[in-house]
Amino acid sequence: MDYQKILESIAEEVKPLVKKGKVADYIPALAKVDINQFAMSVITIDGAEFHTGDTKMNFSIQSISKVFTFALAFRELQDRIWSRVGREPSGNPFNSLIQLEKENGIPRNPFINAGALVITDMLFDIADNPRQKLLETIKLLSGGADISYNKLIAESERANGFRNAALANFLKSHQNIKHDIEEVLNLYFCHCSIEMNTRELAKSFLFLANGGVNPEDNHQILTLSQSKRLNAMMTTCGSYDEAGDFAFRVGLPGKSGVGGGIAAVIPGKLAVAVWSPGLNAKGNSLAGIKALELFTTKTGVSVF
Amino acid sequence: MDYQKILESIAEEVKPLVKKGKVADYIPALAKVDINQFAMSVITIDGAEFHTGDTKMNFSIQSISKVFTFALAFRELQDRIWSRVGREPSGNPFNSLIQLEKENGIPRNPFINAGALVITDMLFDIADNPRQKLLETIKLLSGGADISYNKLIAESERANGFRNAALANFLKSHQNIKHDIEEVLNLYFCHCSIEMNTRELAKSFLFLANGGVNPEDNHQILTLSQSKRLNAMMTTCGSYDEAGDFAFRVGLPGKSGVGGGIAAVIPGKLAVAVWSPGLNAKGNSLAGIKALELFTTKTGVSVF
Amino acid sequence: MDYQKILESIAEEVKPLVKKGKVADYIPALAKVDINQFAMSVITIDGAEFHTGDTKMNFSIQSISKVFTFALAFRELQDRIWSRVGREPSGNPFNSLIQLEKENGIPRNPFINAGALVITDMLFDIADNPRQKLLETIKLLSGGADISYNKLIAESERANGFRNAALANFLKSHQNIKHDIEEVLNLYFCHCSIEMNTRELAKSFLFLANGGVNPEDNHQILTLSQSKRLNAMMTTCGSYDEAGDFAFRVGLPGKSGVGGGIAAVIPGKLAVAVWSPGLNAKGNSLAGIKALELFTTKTGVSVF
Amino acid sequence: MDYQKILESIAEEVKPLVKKGKVADYIPALAKVDINQFAMSVITIDGAEFHTGDTKMNFSIQSISKVFTFALAFRELQDRIWSRVGREPSGNPFNSLIQLEKENGIPRNPFINAGALVITDMLFDIADNPRQKLLETIKLLSGGADISYNKLIAESERANGFRNAALANFLKSHQNIKHDIEEVLNLYFCHCSIEMNTRELAKSFLFLANGGVNPEDNHQILTLSQSKRLNAMMTTCGSYDEAGDFAFRVGLPGKSGVGGGIAAVIPGKLAVAVWSPGLNAKGNSLAGIKALELFTTKTGVSVF
Known part of the structure; x- marks a missing residue:
């Protein structure tokens, strides 16, 4: 062809x-x-x-970065991840809180924002420096030695990311974020900025x-x-x-x-x-x- | 293999x-x-x-019959069907009215009950005797000359099918059922009974x-x-x-x-x-x- | 004053x-x-x-008629009515199915359509001819000897009342309509037409x-x-x-x-x-x- | 009597x-x-x-404190408050995010948590030291000279208040919190602790x-x-x-x-x-x- x-x-x-x-x-x-x-x-x-x-x-x-974070978590934690996130289409916008409230803080899948936040939280259990670990994985896969986070974008997202902060706090209220909310949000915005x-x-x-x-x-x-x-x-x-x-x-x-x-x-x-x-x-x-x-x-x- | x-x-x-x-x-x-x-x-x-x-x-x-009714409608009406039914996963139970109300009577897809009712309604535009047409198509595909509807089941479903009747009436209130509700419901339960x-x-x-x-x-x-x-x-x-x-x-x-x-x-x-x-x-x-x-x-x- | x-x-x-x-x-x-x-x-x-x-x-x-039908049911059945209808504001449009589905067919109150349909259904348990009984009660209260139903409006409502038919069928699917749906709907549209x-x-x-x-x-x-x-x-x-x-x-x-x-x-x-x-x-x-x-x-x- | x-x-x-x-x-x-x-x-x-x-x-x-904060805002801002909060019953739990998302960040009323957060945010426009102003008002009304906030409770609420933090962040994402989220949450938990x-x-x-x-x-x-x-x-x-x-x-x-x-x-x-x-x-x-x-x-x- x-x-x-x-x-x-x-x-x-x-x-x-x-x-x-x-x-x-x-x-x-x-x-x-x-x-x-x-x-x-x-x-x-x-x-x-x-x-x-x-x-x-x-x-x-x-959001394409959600594939890399999920792959990393799936590889390391295998089917243990499914107690905290589902694998069904949501039928709702990617940043919706409605379904999350109805379903007691278990996001429908790892590719909507809430699910990706839970996966990001898991990365802290996988690596001492999850930020570095994630970047190394992506470099390895992509062959792009100079791939990196864009700090400007990550910080700008964080400064405006009240909707994602709402999701993270809601997840935390259901004990579905284990680590510090700020750290989780920072890593989340970080990998989105790649x-x-x-x-x-x-x-x-x-x-x-x-x-x-x-x-x-x-x-x-x-x-x-x-x-x-x-x-x-x-x-x-x-x-x-x-x-x-x-x-x-x-x-x-x-x-x-x-x-x-x-x-x-x-x-x-x-x-x-x-x-x-x-x-x-x-x-x-x-x-x-x-x-x-x-x-x-x-x-x-x-x-x- | x-x-x-x-x-x-x-x-x-x-x-x-x-x-x-x-x-x-x-x-x-x-x-x-x-x-x-x-x-x-x-x-x-x-x-x-x-x-x-x-x-x-x-x-x-x-519900497997919904593939046959959809195939028939898709074949005959092609992409004209998409003004009346979507093709997205619903993220909701198959017989839910909630999403239908939020989305103004357009079912998410042809495989949930509401969507299949809309497709069933379309069959009346395709054939003079849609019941016969559908059965012929299925016989042709399956090679099963004696495949037929089970009247007992179809009638029993109709007698207990208040939820589907609710869906059909709701769709009708949004003009998304064109033909007589009873006829549409009868054909629907009929093809489910195959x-x-x-x-x-x-x-x-x-x-x-x-x-x-x-x-x-x-x-x-x-x-x-x-x-x-x-x-x-x-x-x-x-x-x-x-x-x-x-x-x-x-x-x-x-x-x-x-x-x-x-x-x-x-x-x-x-x-x-x-x-x-x-x-x-x-x-x-x-x-x-x-x-x-x-x-x-x-x-x-x-x-x- | x-x-x-x-x-x-x-x-x-x-x-x-x-x-x-x-x-x-x-x-x-x-x-x-x-x-x-x-x-x-x-x-x-x-x-x-x-x-x-x-x-x-x-x-x-x-819908003002819903006060009369409720008064009649409340008078005759007293607090037995509360197993089938609530008394909370709905926070939703009067003809919504969403809350009804979430709350398993128990309408929020007797003044939204779903609740009034349940009350109308109860009237069949109260009187042999609930239509006549209701009219007599209203005549008594209002002193209006010639008050009556408007058949034209009632029939027109029924012919276009697919949304209410959807509600009635949904309620029936939850066993919260006991009598024949058509009769209940007819009485409902009848009292609305007063x-x-x-x-x-x-x-x-x-x-x-x-x-x-x-x-x-x-x-x-x-x-x-x-x-x-x-x-x-x-x-x-x-x-x-x-x-x-x-x-x-x-x-x-x-x-x-x-x-x-x-x-x-x-x-x-x-x-x-x-x-x-x-x-x-x-x-x-x-x-x-x-x-x-x-x-x-x-x-x-x-x-x- | x-x-x-x-x-x-x-x-x-x-x-x-x-x-x-x-x-x-x-x-x-x-x-x-x-x-x-x-x-x-x-x-x-x-x-x-x-x-x-x-x-x-x-x-x-x-939550009784929500009457005092509302009274203060209503007194000072009069009907200007209604662009940011409604006055309808919610038909939903007091801490729900569902309705808030559907209604674009305008809480149903000032007595559910989301609405009270918006009112609390308004207090920063009314007084330089809203915490003190509120306490003075309550002392005046109640005649209780030694009424005060309970710091222990307020801090404990804040430390566990992820659900309210989710609400505040969500409101902020709709520009319905004007001031700093942390300050608003602190004042909110403060007046709840009275x-x-x-x-x-x-x-x-x-x-x-x-x-x-x-x-x-x-x-x-x-x-x-x-x-x-x-x-x-x-x-x-x-x-x-x-x-x-x-x-x-x-x-x-x-x-x-x-x-x-x-x-x-x-x-x-x-x-x-x-x-x-x-x-x-x-x-x-x-x-x-x-x-x-x-x-x-x-x-x-x-x-x-």
């Missing part, structure tokens, strides 16, 4: 969408991102790479296309079963309250972030990352979803 | 679960079903068949494993894209409020019913049907889900 | 509001009511009467200002305690989701209807009825509430 | 209830209160006093029985209209999610607290305070509500 040609035709086709949508504006650092950008990278498990667009541009991965380009992002998802094993160094990140299960969870819960539509249109396990990035995998084949900062009403990249939909249509390959 | 051996080892392994769970008891006709039954059938797109257990026993397919055995059920799902084409006669039921999309929808919405767990544990597109049946597909390979009437707390077959989990574990094949 | 003068000054003052608001339009028979009408009547327990405006005009009392003028309405509320005794004939309708308790319930639950505002602004126990009528009482003193068909966003008479607010301000009398 | 005799008979009658219920146990300082206590005080606007039981015992007034006995509590509510004027010194705290309106609000919203039942059984404007205190007024006549630390399932004093119910029954006086 001529992936390069396919990527280029996709880039051409989504061009009119790139300017549409709305850049995330809840913090100044994100609001000032130029909407007029698009990048897409495909990396196969055999190491072949295909790129189009601004693939050198770094962007804030935001910056990558689409090449690094695709690379860092490749282990999920390869049964849990990083194909570059054959390092086993997750077991085969865990890897499949994480893919299943991204399919049912990975796109906020738009997971059903993402599965319907794209048909791949994937995770999106309000920075405009989306990463997805075709198990046994490849990882694909796309970025375009203009978001649709549900908070997912407008051009990004369309690009992935075109990708599975043009290649004829989806998991379904 | 020796599917026969795998099925037999699964039947052995789930035996202790078969008696557990709870037979659906909301109508007498279902309540009297003997819990101590289990059947499982695999049919590949090449026509090979593998069976274990009570595969000659007919059971009430109940009886099949696991062989017929697996066979009738085979077109979804084969890109929308019935492999027996090469009849195109759905387009490739529609078939993939229906599979995506079963993955995110096919198991009531347990879709996330089903994807996590089983990793296949599938649909369950309170009669204890579950049908699933491995695209490009096979369809599998399992039946055991004892249900878990979410209304899905207890032994059935376990059997499917073992099936994907033992074969090493899932969509993820 | 010169009530006549006060009423006239109120009529003058609310004139600009009369045309504002929006006539109920969910059925044709109500939609065609001329918005430009206003009437107000005060009747003291000593029999003095004061009127202003179109006090000879009949209007549909709609027509009165403000003089009759004020008169029919006088027993609630007089400790449960009709001052005209000293007939004891309710005990003193029951009468006080009904007044308490009208205060906390009588104005749909606007009860708090009604208490805040008017300060009297009262009940409103979408026909634009409101009846209220000053215990120990008088009953007051007002009618103006233009409704505010919460479904209460816009000019009517203002008129009552002015009444308690100008007389300096409220229960608080 | 022989209030003394009535109080004594009430004390006798509720004795069996005093030990029932459950002392608030969410902080140690409250959990250790001896359940076996009861006190009741009546003070008329003419200055006559009647007492029974442990009327010298101080208890934590908790301790009084029933004599002081009754006295401090007397202005609400007297048209807004403290009868002791003729100081006008609120206007007549404001005083009536505050009474109306206590009636519809003063007893958490039990306001309807309180109005039904007691029939007086009143406010309860989880410390087991309840204060109520009969406009034009008297204020009554009762205390017994054992709570019912809704968080109101079990013996306290019964005592007030007996009080209105025995005196035959309620507002209805």
Whole structure:
């Protein structure tokens, strides 16, 4: 399959969408991102790479980081995590408190904010310096030696993050945050602030296309079963309250972030990352979803 | 792969679960079903068949029929259906009115009761005799010439179906039922009452494993894209409020019913049907889900 | 106190509001009511009467009838009613199903639709011909010998009453409707269709200002305690989701209807009825509430 | 009326209830209160006093303080407060976040926690030292020169107050907290920790029985209209999610607290305070509500 040609035709086709949508504006650092950008990278498990667009541009991965924190917790704590977080789609906005109150402080899944806060809290049980541990893991996966947190964004998020602070306090009131709220929130905003380009992002998802094993160094990140299960969870819960539509249109396990990035995998084949900062009403990249939909249509390959 | 051996080892392994769970008891006709039954059938797109257990026993397919009604509406009306029903997981029980009220009478997806009622209503626009049309389609797919509605069950459901009548009236109050409520409810309970055995059920799902084409006669039921999309929808919405767990544990597109049946597909390979009437707390077959989990574990094949 | 003068000054003052608001339009028979009408009547327990405006005009009392059906049920069944309906404000719209689902089919109070349906169902246990019994009671109270149901409105409501049919079916699914749904709905729409003028309405509320005794004939309708308790319930639950505002602004126990009528009482003193068909966003008479607010301000009398 | 005799008979009658219920146990300082206590005080606007039981015992007034903070804000800011808080019963538990999320951060009324936090935030706009200002007001009203905050309780509440911190952060995310969250929470927990006995509590509510004027010194705290309106609000919203039942059984404007205190007024006549630390399932004093119910029954006086 001529992936390069396919990527280029996709880039051409989504061009009119790139300017549409709305850049995330809840913090100044994100609001000032130029909407007029698009990048897409495909990396196969055999190491072949295909790129189009601004693939050198770094962007804030935001909620995509929830895949890395979850993978780390799942790897270390295995099925012990399920007493504190579920694995069902929420049917509610990603930052909603309603379901959390009805369900006594057990978040529906690790990819909504409440669930990601609980997972972040678990990281303090896994490593003495969870911040460093997480970054090392991501560097290893992505091959991006200079990947780092963006302090400015992390601090700006914290200063404006009253909704997440409400979630963290609510979880604490149900004893579902064990460590200090401030530390948990700081780590949470920290990992959301990680910056990558689409090449690094695709690379860092490749282990999920390869049964849990990083194909570059054959390092086993997750077991085969865990890897499949994480893919299943991204399919049912990975796109906020738009997971059903993402599965319907794209048909791949994937995770999106309000920075405009989306990463997805075709198990046994490849990882694909796309970025375009203009978001649709549900908070997912407008051009990004369309690009992935075109990708599975043009290649004829989806998991379904 | 020796599917026969795998099925037999699964039947052995789930035996202790078969008696557990709870037979659906909301109508007498279902309540009297003997819990101590289990059947499982695999049919590949090449026509090979593998069976274990009570595969000659007919059971009430109940909500699995929602796949057939949806397929018929999707085939005939294509994307016009989406103005009246969504394709997102609900995050709520299958018969809930809460979300429906919040979302102005547009059901989340066609596999919760409210959504299936809307689809049933659409069938009156598709055929002069939708009851007959639906049965013919199912016979064609399943190869079961004598498949029919169970009048006793359908009438019993109607006589006790106040919750569904509440849903239908609520939908009507939002103009999302166009035809006569009684007729819609009668057809709805009618298709829920269809009886099949696991062989017929697996066979009738085979077109979804084969890109929308019935492999027996090469009849195109759905387009490739529609078939993939229906599979995506079963993955995110096919198991009531347990879709996330089903994807996590089983990793296949599938649909369950309170009669204890579950049908699933491995695209490009096979369809599998399992039946055991004892249900878990979410209304899905207890032994059935376990059997499917073992099936994907033992074969090493899932969509993820 | 010169009530006549006060009423006239109120009529003058609310004139600009009369045309504002929006006539109920969910059925044709109500939609065609001329918005430009206003009437107000005060009747003291000593029999003095004061009127202003179109006090000879009949209007549909709609939800105000829920006070009469409740009084009848409370009188006959006493505290046995509380196993099937609560007495708390709902904090939700009057026709909402959400709370009913969360609270297992027990309506919050008898003045929201679901609660009134349950009370209506109880009337079949009280009288062989509850329709006649209710009318007789209202005639007795109001002194209006020719008060009757408006068949046209009742039938029109039934034909469009899918929301109430949804509520009734939902209640039935929780066994909180004992009798035939159609009969219950018919009686419900029947009593909502009763027509009165403000003089009759004020008169029919006088027993609630007089400790449960009709001052005209000293007939004891309710005990003193029951009468006080009904007044308490009208205060906390009588104005749909606007009860708090009604208490805040008017300060009297009262009940409103979408026909634009409101009846209220000053215990120990008088009953007051007002009618103006233009409704505010919460479904209460816009000019009517203002008129009552002015009444308690100008007389300096409220229960608080 | 022989209030003394009535109080004594009430004390006798509720004795069996005093030990029932459950002392608030969410902080140690409250959990250790001896359940076996009861006190009741009546003070008329003419200055006559009647007492029974442990009327010298101080208890934590908790949510009753919300009446004082609201009165202060209402007095100073008048109807400007209504853009930030409503005056409708919530139909939800006092600390719920659900309605707050649905209604975009505008609390239903000032007597649920979210609303009281907003009112507390307003106090910082009213006084340079709101803590001192509030205490002075309460001292003035109650005549209790040595009334003060209980630092131990306030700090204990803060240390365990994650649910209220969640509310405050959520309100802040909707810009409905203007000042620093920590300062607002500290003041909130501070005024909840105020301790009084029933004599002081009754006295401090007397202005609400007297048209807004403290009868002791003729100081006008609120206007007549404001005083009536505050009474109306206590009636519809003063007893958490039990306001309807309180109005039904007691029939007086009143406010309860989880410390087991309840204060109520009969406009034009008297204020009554009762205390017994054992709570019912809704968080109101079990013996306290019964005592007030007996009080209105025995005196035959309620507002209805």
